[in-house]
Every structure is written in C-alpha cells, then in structure tokens.
Amino acid sequence: MLFPVTYRVNAAGHMEVGGCDLVQLARTHGTPLYVYDEATVRQRASEYVAAMGSAGQVLYSAKAFASPRFLRIVEEEGLGLDVVSAGELNLALKSGSKGNHIHFLGNNKSREDLEAAYRAGATIVIDGAYEFELLRDIVPEGKRTPVMLRISPGVKPDTHAHISTGQLDSKFGFSIESGAAFKAIGEALRHPRLEVVGLHSHIGSQIFALGAYEQAMGIMLDLVVRLRDELRYEPRKLGAGGGLGIAYTRDDDPPTPRQFVETIRHALEVGCLQRQLKVPELVVEPGRSIAGPAGMAVYTVGSIKDIPGVRRYVAVDGGMGDNIRPKLYGARYEAFLASGPERSPAGKVTIAGKYCESTDILITDIEMPELKAGDVIAIPAAGAYCLAMASNYNGMPRPEVLMLSGGRATVMRRRETLDDLVAAEVF
Ligand SMILES: Cc1ncc(COP(=O)(O)O)c(C=O)c1O
Structure with a gap:
C-alpha cells in the first residue's frame, strides 16, 4: 500500500x-504542503483495534506525527496514546486526550516530564534507574503511580541500525542479557511510590520480518517465568512496542497491522501456555504504520x-x-x-x-x-x-x-x- x-x-x-x-x-x-487522508488514518487505526479485540490495548505513538485533529481521529477509533515528552503530553491533553489513556516513554525524562506525566495520571514507562530517584520525590507519600519498565530483549530486527533499539548496545531500556532488567524490576517492586503494572519492549522501527517480535516475546516470557519463580511477580501488561514497517516504494511489501497484532498475540498466548503463565494484556504502540501511509x-x-x-x-x-x-x-x-x-x-x-x-x-x-x-x-x-x-x-x-x-x-x-x-x- x-x-x-x-x-x-x-x-x-x-x-x-x-x-x-x-x-x-x-x-x-x-507548497510545501502535507496532506493526510482521513479514511486511511481510520482504516489503519481500526485494523489494529479489531485485530487486538479484547486481548489488550493499542496506543498511537504520537512521535510519528501529532496534531489535534489527527489525535482526535485516532482516539475516536479507540486507541490510547504513547508520548515521550511534556510537550507531546501537553498537545495530547489540549487535544482532548485523557491522561489515563496515555503512556509516557523516554530514555531521559526530566523532572518536569515526570511531574507532568504524574499529574496527568499517565502510565510512566521507566527507562533507567534515575527515574526511580525522581519518582521517589515526585509521587507524594502514601500514593503509588502506575509504571511499566522498558526492557531490552536483545533482539536485532531487520531494519536500519539507526532505528534498531532492542539490542544490548542501546541507550534504551534495561537489558535482560546484562542482568539489569531483573535487578530493576526487583527495585521497582520494592519502590514505595510505584505500582508496577507491566513490562514494555520496543525492538525498532520499519520492521518487515515479524519473526523478530516472536523472538522478543519468547525472551520476555522467559524473563516473566524467572520473575514469577523468584520474585512472585507476574506483569498484568506486556508491551511489544510499535515498529511495523510501511511501503515507501513500489517494491516494499510489509505485513499488515492485522498480521502484526495476530503474530504477537499468537506468540504471547502460545508462549504463556507453554510456560504456564497467566496471559497478560498485550500493549502495542504503532506510529509509522498509522500516520505514514x-x-x-x-x-x-x-x-x-x-x-x-x-x-x-x-x-x-x-x-x-x-x-x-x-x-x-x-x-x-x-x-x-x-x-x-x-x-x-x-x-x-x-x-x-x-x-x-x-x-x-x-x-x-x-x-x-x-x-x-x-x-x-x-x-x-x-x-x-x-x-x-x-x-x-x-x-x-x-x-x-x-x-x-x-x-x-x-x-x-x-x-x-x-x-x-x-x-x-x-x-
Ligand atoms: C518506544 C517506542 N514505541 C513505539 C514507537 C513507534 O514506532 P513505529 O512508528 O515504528 O511504529 C517508537 C518509535 O521508534 C518507540 O521508540
């Protein structure tokens, strides 16, 4: 397409x-002029939501493109939002988005970012240990704020190195391979101001070969087994990120949003069955594959x-x-x-x-x-x-x-x- x-x-x-x-x-x-086709935005967004059904949640990754009318259309189709700064959050809230439908990501969130995310009631996706310190200050005593932890599963997808994020050598997330992920989850579970609702991953962008997601899901579920056995913790939500590729040229033939969601859902459901885990809610956060085409x-x-x-x-x-x-x-x-x-x-x-x-x-x-x-x-x-x-x-x-x-x-x-x-x- x-x-x-x-x-x-x-x-x-x-x-x-x-x-x-x-x-x-x-x-x-x-000119220069950018035009968006509303029917395409709705079709791509609704295909994600229909494929997800009751298995979880679809967030639109506002970093791909955000403007009030666009965000409202995406939300009308039943998507939440993923934002990465107080600026994107402000735009989303001013466009009518509800804070509790928003996930706030980012590898170096400032105090202002985290304060804004907390005030809005967004789910904060913690990317580094520094955020534990900041949130200890920001969240008042006696309160807990919902968080997920960004985990780096160590998967290398078939995309440009500059948009590949799930490997060990990346500025994003807690690596499973290095042991940082297990340690950070333990710390988050002991943290007095955090409610750890789940784990998140995002392996890269403009990905065509969905096998990388199956691989990542398997690695994440192996981690969950260890968390269950050693920390008695099973996440309520598991994030698989975004990253589905789109056609930029006539030769490109990417999978559809439905194929993307179904592949990940299948890997999750079968993987949980094999490991005797409760199936967590799946969260995906596509950006490019909704706004791009x-x-x-x-x-x-x-x-x-x-x-x-x-x-x-x-x-x-x-x-x-x-x-x-x-x-x-x-x-x-x-x-x-x-x-x-x-x-x-x-x-x-x-x-x-x-x-x-x-x-x-x-x-x-x-x-x-x-x-x-x-x-x-x-x-x-x-x-x-x-x-x-x-x-x-x-x-x-x-x-x-x-x-x-x-x-x-x-x-x-x-x-x-x-x-x-x-x-x-x-x-
Ligand atoms: C954490 C995270 N989630 C979601 C996305 C959206 O990815 P895409 O636009 O490729 O779907 C990105 C973009 O790189 C990201 O970094």
Missing part, C-alpha cells in the same frame, strides 16, 4: 486523495539543473527541513507528477531540496515524466517522521498540513509565518 486508500487519478488526470485534487490543493494552499508531501518544482552525462537536478520548495529521513537514514521514496502520475517517464532525475546542504536530496535517480518549473510533485508515504522531525533550518517556515475527507480539505496546522520564526527571539 503505497498510496492512501482513497487515492485515484481523477477525470482531469490529476492525483486525488480524499476526493481532493492535489494540483488544486497546491494552488490554493501553497495516510500522508503525502506536495512540492512545487523550481530550478532545474542539467549536468550533461552526469545528473539532472530538479529542485523543489521543501527538502530536509520537512523531511530529514533520506539524509538521516538513507530512506527511499517514490515521487509522482501530480498533474499526470501515469505519464511516461522521460528519464532519470534527482529531486533536490532547497536547503543549503549538498546532502539535501529527497530522491536520487528516479524516473520521472518531463518536468518544468511550476509542476507539482507528490511523494507518498510521507505521513510519519517527516513533519514530526521538521525544523526551521535556513529560516524556512514549516509547511501547512491538511486533513482530507469527502472532497473537503481542513487545515490541521497552518503554514508558519516569518513572524512565527522570530517569535521566541529577544530583539
């Missing part, structure tokens, strides 16, 4: 999403530079400021001419951004139809970790963001202005 579910080529031969013509949207809203980036072509026999650079009006992923981990994308996505290719081009870095390249060597200044280009699968990591590098305002549904485009986030860029400066 490279395109949003409502994608089609309309009668004008233009790309259309959510009943809206992308060329028209570029004209009326300007729903979003598209829309740019306008400007300068074109031909280096005969070498390369043809087609520069667009965005780039690494709104999508750092190609630069950060060599991410690949497809691009389409919005006014003629099915037009025959005229040769290879390299789609460059407008930022002052020679590595500001969105796509290297892609076959495109003839392009000229003013043409609108759309990049699918741009809904996750693009805007979420956007910056104002080079004094560039961040793009406008629309939610599309039934032929209507609703502004979710307005385009930043030059005044926004200097709002925090002291003159």
Whole structure:
C-alpha cells in the first residue's frame, strides 16, 4: 500500500486523495504542503483495534506525527496514546486526550516530564534507574503511580541500525542479557511510590520480518517465568512496542497491522501456555504504520539543473527541513507528477531540496515524466517522521498540513509565518 486508500487519478488526470485534487490543493494552499487522508488514518487505526479485540490495548505513538485533529481521529477509533515528552503530553491533553489513556516513554525524562506525566495520571514507562530517584520525590507519600519498565530483549530486527533499539548496545531500556532488567524490576517492586503494572519492549522501527517480535516475546516470557519463580511477580501488561514497517516504494511489501497484532498475540498466548503463565494484556504502540501511509508531501518544482552525462537536478520548495529521513537514514521514496502520475517517464532525475546542504536530496535517480518549473510533485508515504522531525533550518517556515475527507480539505496546522520564526527571539 503505497498510496492512501482513497487515492485515484481523477477525470482531469490529476492525483486525488480524499476526493481532493492535489494540483488544486497546491494552488490554493501553497507548497510545501502535507496532506493526510482521513479514511486511511481510520482504516489503519481500526485494523489494529479489531485485530487486538479484547486481548489488550493499542496506543498511537504520537512521535510519528501529532496534531489535534489527527489525535482526535485516532482516539475516536479507540486507541490510547504513547508520548515521550511534556510537550507531546501537553498537545495530547489540549487535544482532548485523557491522561489515563496515555503512556509516557523516554530514555531521559526530566523532572518536569515526570511531574507532568504524574499529574496527568499517565502510565510512566521507566527507562533507567534515575527515574526511580525522581519518582521517589515526585509521587507524594502514601500514593503509588502506575509504571511499566522498558526492557531490552536483545533482539536485532531487520531494519536500519539507526532505528534498531532492542539490542544490548542501546541507550534504551534495561537489558535482560546484562542482568539489569531483573535487578530493576526487583527495585521497582520494592519502590514505595510505584505500582508496577507491566513490562514494555520496543525492538525498532520499519520492521518487515515479524519473526523478530516472536523472538522478543519468547525472551520476555522467559524473563516473566524467572520473575514469577523468584520474585512472585507476574506483569498484568506486556508491551511489544510499535515498529511495523510501511511501503515507501513500489517494491516494499510489509505485513499488515492485522498480521502484526495476530503474530504477537499468537506468540504471547502460545508462549504463556507453554510456560504456564497467566496471559497478560498485550500493549502495542504503532506510529509509522498509522500516520505514514495516510500522508503525502506536495512540492512545487523550481530550478532545474542539467549536468550533461552526469545528473539532472530538479529542485523543489521543501527538502530536509520537512523531511530529514533520506539524509538521516538513507530512506527511499517514490515521487509522482501530480498533474499526470501515469505519464511516461522521460528519464532519470534527482529531486533536490532547497536547503543549503549538498546532502539535501529527497530522491536520487528516479524516473520521472518531463518536468518544468511550476509542476507539482507528490511523494507518498510521507505521513510519519517527516513533519514530526521538521525544523526551521535556513529560516524556512514549516509547511501547512491538511486533513482530507469527502472532497473537503481542513487545515490541521497552518503554514508558519516569518513572524512565527522570530517569535521566541529577544530583539
Ligand atoms: C518506544 C517506542 N514505541 C513505539 C514507537 C513507534 O514506532 P513505529 O512508528 O515504528 O511504529 C517508537 C518509535 O521508534 C518507540 O521508540
């Protein structure tokens, strides 16, 4: 699934999403522009919830993309939220999320983060021993706050090393292999201010081979056996994290949300049966696989530079400021001419951004139809970790963001202005 579910080529031969013509949207809203298809967000979110059934809980990982309207849609579909900072928590609460539907993660939570999480009634996912000290101070005497512990199961998934998190050499979580996990759980159980509701894991992101989750689940359950036998503790909840990959190119064929949940549920249920454990509630926290396929980036072509026999650079009006992923981990994308996505290719081009870095390249060597200044280009699968990591590098305002549904485009986030860029400066 490279395109949003409502994608089609309309009668004008233009790309259309959510009943809206992308060329028209570029004209009326300007570019760079990010558009989200509401039907795709709902379809992906509800597929997770349906596959989970009564076996547990699905949280949307707000780090992938968060905006009030988007979060409300995800919550309407029955998901809770996973946040990683007081900033994400504040946005979620202001968008109407309930604190007790939120899990608060992060490897170096500040005192302010933890105070905010406690005040909101969120479940805190403890990532390091330092948090035990902070929470001793923050949670008043006589009270306990619900926590999970992030465990590193020592699994290496089939993804880029920069988004692989479950191995021993990682800044995240308590490692099982090193003995830190068992020790930390013991400490948490003795802690007077904590109610240890469960254990959490997250092995990485953009994962296609679900076997890594089965492996991680087995390792987590072996740990639970030891906890039961030696500490008389069995977790009520077991978190398997997020990480399901999505298609960024036509060649990518990731598993579906249903396959993801069913694989993990099966590993959990069978694994518990084999070890004579009570089956805990499963928690998964997908981000990319909900926001990613729903979003598209829309740019306008400007300068074109031909280096005969070498390369043809087609520069667009965005780039690494709104999508750092190609630069950060060599991410690949497809691009389409919005006014003629099915037009025959005229040769290879390299789609460059407008930022002052020679590595500001969105796509290297892609076959495109003839392009000229003013043409609108759309990049699918741009809904996750693009805007979420956007910056104002080079004094560039961040793009406008629309939610599309039934032929209507609703502004979710307005385009930043030059005044926004200097709002925090002291003159
Ligand atoms: C702890 C944790 N949970 C969930 C996610 C969401 O992962 P994804 O967007 O790949 O589903 C991440 C992202 O890296 C994460 O670090």
